[in-house]
Structures are given as C-alpha cells and as structure tokens.
Amino acid sequence: MAGPRIFTSLDALQQAIGAELGPSDWLEVDQRRIDLFAEATGDHQWIHVDPQRAATGPFGTTIAHGYLTLALVPAFFPQLLRVDGVRMGVNYGVNKVRFPAPVPVGSRLRATGKITEAVAVPDGIQLTTVLTIERAGGGDRPVCVAESVSRYYH
Structure with a gap:
C-alpha cells in the first residue's frame, strides 16, 4: 500500500469528486475473527461458526458474516483517505450496502x-465514498460494496 490519499483542507475534499482511493493493505479474515464477531453480535449461525457442519454446506467451509465484512470498513478507510486540518471526522452512516460474494474463512x-459526493454541512463537509472490498483470488465480484458517509468538521 502506498498510504492514504491526504487532503489538507475541506476545500480540497470538495475538489476531489471522482478521486480514486487505495488499494488498502490486505487483511485476513480467520476463524477467530469470525467467532469474535459472532460473540459480539449474537449471530451464531452454523455457516459462520461450525467448521464441521459448514464443510458439508454450500461453500465447503465457514464464511464471514456480511456485517463483519462491513465492520472492517474502519480498518480500511484510514488507509485510503486522511483529512488534515479538521477538528474531527465522524462516521455518519451508510447509504447502500451489498454483499455480492461470500468471504470464506482464511480470505x-x-x-x-x-469519492462520489462532497456537500457542505454546518461547520464542515459531508463526504460520500463508494468503498469496494475485494477478496484475493475471488474473481471479479467484490465481497462488499458500500456507500460510506463521513462528516469532517472545521
């Protein structure tokens, strides 16, 4: 990874519509991460946490929860984008999320x-970034596509 794209002002963000970001570093999704996510969320569906049963299931192994994949956005985002000269940045939400392909354990x-939108809001900018998460060797279908919305304040 070459490091995040650095913006030195909110004005620079407004000029960045269409800017391509990344790629981030690779991150492995192991069974421990999947099990910890299951514990944190209460989602213990066998396809995620039972390797023996999942071996005979549709994917031949356990797969990560879709929401686990989405929850990795905070690990990736700082590797893609940094905004200097602001008081703070906050996650404002997600407009749309899709999980086009599964994430088998070990992926x-x-x-x-x-960057698709940068709109002025009181005391700052609301930034919409379409994030695409891909799996090494996973073909041409991403494992997650999400419209992430952030706010950066003066």
Whole structure:
C-alpha cells in the first residue's frame, strides 16, 4: 500500500469528486475473527461458526458474516483517505450496502474507494465514498460494496 490519499483542507475534499482511493493493505479474515464477531453480535449461525457442519454446506467451509465484512470498513478507510486540518471526522452512516460474494474463512480482503459526493454541512463537509472490498483470488465480484458517509468538521 502506498498510504492514504491526504487532503489538507475541506476545500480540497470538495475538489476531489471522482478521486480514486487505495488499494488498502490486505487483511485476513480467520476463524477467530469470525467467532469474535459472532460473540459480539449474537449471530451464531452454523455457516459462520461450525467448521464441521459448514464443510458439508454450500461453500465447503465457514464464511464471514456480511456485517463483519462491513465492520472492517474502519480498518480500511484510514488507509485510503486522511483529512488534515479538521477538528474531527465522524462516521455518519451508510447509504447502500451489498454483499455480492461470500468471504470464506482464511480470505484476504482489501478495499478501494471512490469519492462520489462532497456537500457542505454546518461547520464542515459531508463526504460520500463508494468503498469496494475485494477478496484475493475471488474473481471479479467484490465481497462488499458500500456507500460510506463521513462528516469532517472545521
């Protein structure tokens, strides 16, 4: 990874519509991460946490929860984008999320992004970034595509 794209002002963000970001470093999704996510969320569906049963299931192994894949966005985002000269940045939400392909245990994931909107809000900018998370060796279908919304304040 070459490091995040650095913006030195909110004005620079407004000029960055269409900017491509990334890729991030690769991150492995192991069974421990999947099990910890299951514990944190209470989602213990066998396809995620029972390797023996999952071996005979549709994917031949356990797979990560879709929401676990989405929850990795905070690990990837700082590797894609940094905004200097602001008081703070906050996650404002997600407009749309899709999980086009599964994440089998042991997968290595990375993210890319594209800035699609930067709108003035009181005391700052609301930034929409389409994040695409791909799996190494996973073909041409991403494992997650999400419109992430952030706010950066003066």
